[in-house]
Amino acid sequence: MTDQTMNAEEVQASNGLSYWQLVRRRFVRNRYGMVGLIAAMIVIIMAVFAGFIAPYGVETKDRTAIYQPPQGIHIIAPDGGLTRPYVMGWGEEMDPVTYEITFAPDPELRRDLSLFVEGTEWTFLGLTFDTHLFGTADGTPFHLLGTDSLGRDVFSRMVWGTRVTLLMGVLVTAAALVIGTAVGVASGYFGGTFDLIVQRIVEFVKSFPDLPLYLALVAVLPRRAEPMTIFIMFAAILVLLRWADLSRELRGKVISIRTMDYVRAAEAVGAKDSRILTRHIVPNTSSHMIVWATYQLPEVILLESFLSFLGVGVQAPMVSWGTMLNQVRDFQSFAAAPWLMAPVGMIVISVLAFNAFGDGMRDAMDPYSND
Amino acid sequence: DPMPEEQSLAGLEYDLIGRDDLWTYEALPEYHQAPFLDALVESGALPPVEDRLPAEPLVMQAGAMSAGIGEYGGVFRHVIGGRPEGWNILAGQHQGWGGINMATQECLVRQGPRWQVRPEEQTGPLPNLAKSWEWNDDMTELTMHLVEGAKWSDGDPFDTEDIAFWYDDNVQNADINSRISKDAFGGGASLEVIDDYTFKFVFPTAQSNTVVEGLAYIQGCPGPSHVLKDFHPDYNADMNYDDYLNAMPADAVPIPVMGAWVPVEHKPDELVILRRNPYYFKVDSEGNQLPYINEMHFKLTTWDDRTTQAVAGTGDWSNMENPGNFVEALKQSQDENSPVSAKFGPRTLSWRIELNFAQNMTDDPYEQELRGLFRELPFRQALSHAIDRDAVGQALARGPFAYPYIGGFASGSPYYDPAYSVYTPFDQDKAKELLAGLGLEDTDGNGVLNMPGTGEDLVIDMTYKPQRTDDRKQMDAVTSQLAEVGIRVLPKTVDETSFDPMRNAGDFSAILQRANFVLPTRETCGNLPVSDICPPFHLSGPDGRDSLPFEERLTAITSEMSATDDAGKQTELANEMEQLLTENLYNIGLVQVPAALLVNKRVQNAHPGTPVFMYEWAEDAVIRERLWVPADQQMEEILPGTVAVYE
Amino acid sequence: MTDTLLDIKDVAVTFKTVTGTVKAVRGVSYDIKRGETLAVVGESGSGKSVTARAIMSMLADNARLDPASKITFDGQDLTALPEVEMQKIRGNKISMIFQEPLTSLNPIYKVGDQVAEIILTHRNVSKKEARKEVLQLFKEVQLPSPEMRLNQYPHEMSGGQRQRVMIAMALANKPDLLIADEPTTALDVTVQAEILSLLKQLQDTHGMAVILITHDLTVVEKTSDRVVVMRYGEIVERGNTAEVFANPQHPYTRHLLASEPKGRPEPLPESAGPLMQANDMRVVFEIKTGGMFTRKTHELVAVNDITAMIRKGETLGIVGESGSGKTTLGMAMIGLGAAHARGEVLFEGQRIDNLTRSQMRPLRTKIQVVYQDPFSSLNPRMIVRQILEEGLIVNGIGSSAKEREELVREALHEVQMDADAMTRFPHEFSGGQRQRIAIARALILKPEFILLDEPTSALDLSIQAQIIDLLRDLRVRHDLSYMFISHDLKVVKALCHNVIVMQNGRMVEAGPTLDVLENPQTEYTQRLVDAAFNVVAA
Amino acid sequence: MDLLGFLLKRLAATIPLLIAISIVSFLIIQAVPGDYVDRWMSATQAQTGKSYDELLPQATAMRERLGLDQPVAIQYLVWVKDIVTDFDFGMSFRHNRPVTEVIGVRLPRTLLLAISTVILSQVIGVLLGIYAATNQYKLGDNVATVIAFLGIVIPKFVISLVILYLLAFVWHSPYIGAVNSAQYILQDHWSLAKFWDFLKHVWPVLLVSIWAGQAYTTRMMRGNLLDTLNMQYVETARAKGLSKRKVLFKHAVPNALHPVVMNLGTRFDYMIKGEIEIAIVLGIPTVGPLILSSVADRDMYVVAAIFMMVAVLLVLGNLFADLLLALIDPRVRRATLSRA
Ligand SMILES: Nc1ncnc2c1ncn2[C@@H]1O[C@H](COP(=O)(O)OP(=O)(O)OP(=O)(O)O)[C@@H](O)[C@H]1O
Ligand SMILES: Nc1ncnc2c1ncn2[C@@H]1O[C@H](COP(=O)(O)OP(=O)(O)OP(=O)(O)O)[C@@H](O)[C@H]1O
Ligand SMILES: OC[C@H]1O[C@@H](O)[C@H](O)[C@@H](O)[C@H]1O
């Protein structure tokens, strides 16, 4: 055998690595996956520290700035030199015939940005803070991504919306993943009557079209339920409908894996079912699980946004990317204030990020990749 | 507080004429018909035109037409967001609005075209099916004369049998939810038929010509008794009122109409096609039977689409009333090649929140307590103070379009006087104070006030039509603004088709909708407490109505107004009404906007300056039966050469 | 018939991989004449298959054929030939039998059609005729009931049968050159002999040239005219087969030839008591066939009333043709097989056949197994360290991770592997190394008994020899007992004290190894022995 | 014979499934408070001011007539009986018409759209996947991957809005907000011209739903085909001297289709789901928007009927996928045959 030659230090260094250390090492080397991870982390941080990152609250209204276009951050001074970041206010002009309002940046309204400024209060884990990551030095309002029909800061709402949207996506995906895996693996591994019953249930669940069922169930929900209750119901219904596919796919895989010699070999050294399941069966279905989850997450995010778009999803005052897009569901608003579509950007970024992360993870865990 | 300053966008050029310059009733030496009808007459399918017309048809004067006598033929394309509910207009069914209604129905009198009449001649409504009327001396008896010899589109004669059926068997029948409710017309008029073409209303108290306005669209329009009697429980023991309501289902066409066009095809959700009514009782001053246009389409899509398609030129008409579209449409219509041009009229379109006051119509303890709150003036004031109307207006469309509306008359109404409008400005602190005064407190710390009785969160189910973009935008704004004072609004969508029945049944907590209050005589029941089942937001319930303190006065003012022709007296009453409505916040007004009429440039006789909404919607005001298109610009008809055929 | 058919010169192939380039073949030259058989032998991974693919112009995407390489076939330069022209040669003039017989057939088409396809692609014959030819071919490659086979799908055939289909396919167009890459690995020795004589016959009648790649030196010796020996991508020795075998020049060749299993196990002490005893083992499988309504269930008796005994320190060999029930018997004895086993098994005098899985668990450290296919018995997602550690963890051996790591190191050392193997995945090893990992996994628990199922099947002789030495050594050092399943009688002879011969689930013969092999009592055993020790290629 | 038997058996197996689904559907109808008569009562009460007691006899009669006075189980049985014997799904409260009529007008065009969406998105997905796999890591692969990705990532209603904006304000298209131009709406028979006109109206629906629908298939196909291309039997096929095309399409592709076809069964509810957002945005009258408005109006018999129909579609879809799978893969054929 012509073994790959490794230099001594490398051998030394890799000798004591555990499996996960190895995976991490491989993952770090995967540029695409790393970018995904970082982007996903940013999105998650945004969700967790929404209050700190968002300059304003969800419902903070700026009455003087309704449908105001985005104010970009500039770092080049008008005379050309590099300066501290600033934003420029908008000067408005109205066409006397069409009443169209046109915006032009107004140098008079230049506002410098600072880090860690005081602003609207926010709470985190029961504590109240009023420091925000950034804001104008003099406290005058500014809107990075413009404002909506009520003068609410789109950027801030988007940051806040990350919470609900991500929570929904992650919650539903994770719960469905856990249930689907547990049921699928158990029914594939143990077989028998359990499998028979589970498979009938799966078939039953799979025969329900999720969107109509969801809509129908919403109709029977108590009208005055708390937004949080509705959110949880919403998530629960989605989970209910989503685990089935996964469990069926996994079951098939498990049936073939459980007859593999390495499973019997584990038995031969005295491993219990629980160990065989967690160490041998589940890891060997992991790449499928990752693919499933990375596809599921965007699906749930999009479904949430669509249902909220229809007005039957997340309810005010909770804000999600979907509820934000709900404001733009007629194309007039969309034409007049395209910046209201900003959450689409976030959906795209986060979906891509989680996908890249998932792919990277799968590659890192795949023994056959990059050898 | 006084109303804020208003900036008008109206660009109307009125060229006003006399009342009788519009139309007269007279026999002409000869009559002409749309050429394609000749063949039908020849084949015997139709009687000759002079036999189809009344002895003295309604004659539209060429002098009142901006483009004069027209050419026959062609298609007129409407686009609407509504869907016909059914054709039994006597039982209150709507046809999806947007002008199908007025194309198929004629009413005793007419209001729409009045905008063209000089102010000094504004002496009540214009004649229509009733060609004239007179009062007895003490103004308690109104005798009306029908056009003689007019016929339904199936050839059946139109006469007092139809009037009696309409009034006695529908309006006066409490089991039927007709457009005028029992006892609402003139405080409970009774009908006496004198002969085939003459009948008399007898009123309990003295009335005036104003009351006759209530016989215009959409209230005083008879239906085909020769068809409907067979379904009416009073005439056919096998029928119940459900059967009656559904006697003329939406997709069962054609139906007999008095209007200029007959619906001949209805593909649900897609299209309604109307063909000319060969029995239509109107002609132009050269004896040409109206309408000029052979075919009318109603494409069933969305209200926004109506404007879009009109701007794009694929629809011929839009009441441009959705502010979200204004700027884009104005921009597009600037183009020289644009198929339409747009000019705004006065602000007559107004949105409001209707709160259900009928506390005794619900068994649900929560709902009862909520309605109890609605009945409290401070609560309504709190709501009104909590709403930022400027912001709502800007949310609709940025620019100078919207103006705060506080309830009462729209600012474009001839009755509006800002001096009598009591304004509750945006003041959330005040609102909170008022709410606290009612014992509303956030006891569970979830940001929503709890009600003193049931202790539940103060959540208002607010029904609206999701298809109407403007309604939705205002709903968003209101939801968000009321949340700031601790009131949670739960938007509830109801499809347009079922909206009216739902509203009429009082089956809601609160409604957010557009309701244009311009004339007290139009859709009176929808606005004022004139009978047990009016307005829908305060039905009487089995044990009678538990009136709000000012409601009785409102009822009185309404009847006093219809009882007087005296302009000064009317103004005085209107002012009082305005004051009562606004200081008591009978409805919570939101904003009001102007509208512009878009009619394809190819269409002639769409009188310049026709307002989208004044005495009636523009579909009525523009007098569509006189619209015409030069032959070389006419579009191809889908059903050329045909008229409705009845089995 | 002495003209040169194929002449390759300085063939060099490099692979680009993530970690760098692999020089798989570094300047290989050989030639072959019509009617001749050239054997290519050598170490696993030495470039035998890659060279063959280069001839077919079917290198992998990441491979690069050095431009200096010359491949001349029948006067034509194949390296310069466009793909379309090459397609006319493949399967027609040059055929190849790939190394992996189990996966070389398309699972969704009937085998008959797959063979017919190659005929129809290159020759203008009707479908019917093609079918007739296929039937003839199936008969020639000794497929039982050939008519029925035509309509079977690959998954309905045994490995040996599939390999025969592949051979039939390669021969379908009577190619001028046949490249056979380990063509008989899945065949039992008796069938192997028949196939080899079929090839010989074709060479004689048709002048077909054969490049035979194999690790079975007996086959090489008996069937080839010339031989080349490869190592590390190069040819280290070439010559007439007889000469090379008689007088090997290169040290590697010598080493290879010297690796034939030799020796005998040390005799057992008389005192050795019974360790494992199986009485009347019987395993029955239910086989379902047919469609919905014609469904039949019949029983396959895989192990039919076998009684066997292994004493402490004894190595018991199990031999018999493929499918005779060897593996099934072994698995049934250690309680890892199918649930339908019947019979009584005693281990150290304790009955174990009726134990539940959890009752069995404490015994697991004492009874170990090395599976027939080492690759599939290693979890592909675990690194070697995890694989070896597992037994330690579940049995609570070694108190800390550090201690366990030490044990793993030791076990690897024992099977002569470097410690750096710990962080690698199974697929990153050669077959022989994997075999050793599997053995290490068994050894690390310090068992008393190991079931070894064909532990040397896929190895070249030099590695095979190492493993045999290791096993012998361990037996001596730890007084281990083995149950050794193999079809390689040479190895059995070198390793086993006693042997059981199986056929169709029955024990046809049993006794001390030498007695059975040198003096077979049944005709069946006789045939096995003949085929194993004297490959016939008449 | 075998296949037919399999089919019958599978169909029989779906019956308990359908029963379960119908029970759930019916429970949903029941879960909404108030029945038809309650609605009638409250409406009449409001309109006429009559008291509850006055209306009671009429209501009772009505309940009796409609069978609403029976226990829920009986009502369910009647409902199912009506469906099975008369294909009668009950009355739509809102439309005051039989549910079948309400759905009936929309169903054919919905199915037409839906089936073409499913078929086209799968075909395109498969082709794109093949293209991507055979051009691995080249520009073509990247382009195909990006297209596939955008399809998953951008909300369909957003793409629809953009298209609507372009159609209305930039291209001034007359083909919006309907499925046919006026002149074709009345034609009951389909002609080529009508179909062409139909396409001019619905292409955005097809475009968007296909775009979104192909994504998963493309990714799946690419991955599978890459695996399959490494299979030994593909090498064998090449070694036989087959042309590249034949190797790809006869030997590799059919083997890579397996998971795609498996997935096809589940894709069938995409038929309804896929078009619903787009149809709502573009105002196209298909079943999708009807679900929404019926739910909003709690027109539960309509909802339940749609439910049943979609469920049947899904069940059929799964069956179809199984059959297709059995058709292309003999291993599956044997497994399914003996499983059923
Ligand atoms: N696609 C590939 N990419 C990288 N390296 C490869 C590839 N294919 C083969 N190799 C390497 O080329 C070398 C020669 O492989 P080849 O298959 O020719 O060995 P072999 O002599 O046939 O061995 P065996 O007896 O095990 O079949 C090996 O080291 C192998 O790892
Ligand atoms: N799980 C099973 N189900 C059905 N039949 C089986 C099963 N396992 C083995 N068999 C059958 O039992 C018989 C004995 O198989 P076994 O694996 O024991 O053979 P073997 O002697 O080990 O052969 P080889 O030398 O090829 O490994 C074979 O005919 C095989 O097809
Ligand atoms: O009845 C006619 C009216 O119908 C309404 O629904 C519409 O909004 C108005 O613009 C007008 O068309």
Ligand SMILES: [Mg+2]
């Ligand atoms: Mg090889």
Ligand SMILES: [Mg+2]
């Ligand atoms: Mg075996």
